Amino acid sequence: DVQLQESGPGLVKPSQSLSLTCTVTGYSITSDYAWNWIRQFPGNKLEWMGYISYSGSTSYNPSLKSRISITRDTSKNQFFLQLNSVTTEDTATYYCARVRQGYWYFDVWGAGTTVTVSS
């Protein structure tokens, strides 16, 4: 059974960087699929942030411009989100999720982790 679990600080100060980890169990992130970060803002709007594919290539939402980076550690079967220069508008619940490339649906999601940006 494939499972994804997010982890990281629940509170980040404005202008700092937000760093989250998604640990994947039951499936190797280098076998197939693309591994995504999605966030849900207060008020329930969902935003796709970006992914890292099984081959290591990345794709990002242009709205996040140069603030976002998604990387991975294949030895630990983890992938990571870094979002720089955060503001209060980055307060959200962050989910990691798997997408099947070529079919483009998210079939497995983590439980989500809430990040608050506040001084």
Add this chain to the structure above:
Amino acid sequence: DVVVTQTPLSLPVSFGDQVSISCRSSQSLANSYGNTYLSWYLHKPGQSPQLLIYGISNRFSGVPDRFSGSGSGTDFTLKISTIKPEDLGMYYCLQGTHQPFTFGSGTKLEIK
């Protein structure tokens, strides 16, 4: 970005009802190969979103057949027949044809 407009925002129901949720996109979701990447999700409080339908009308593994999807181009519909208590929550559509992927604003299915 492709804008996905989902209606209604709220849908009060009684158990046993049949309902429809609509998603309309600002441009066609059919790609040059004729594939359309429109999927539907249910998000229950305290849980992660769960995939219901992909590729417009394909039910994901384990999804009851009271859920069905239809549509083409820019207009898509999720139908739920014989609503049960476990169907309550927020429903979202997602377009995966054009990057960045974009979600509908959500429909809250709640008891009348």
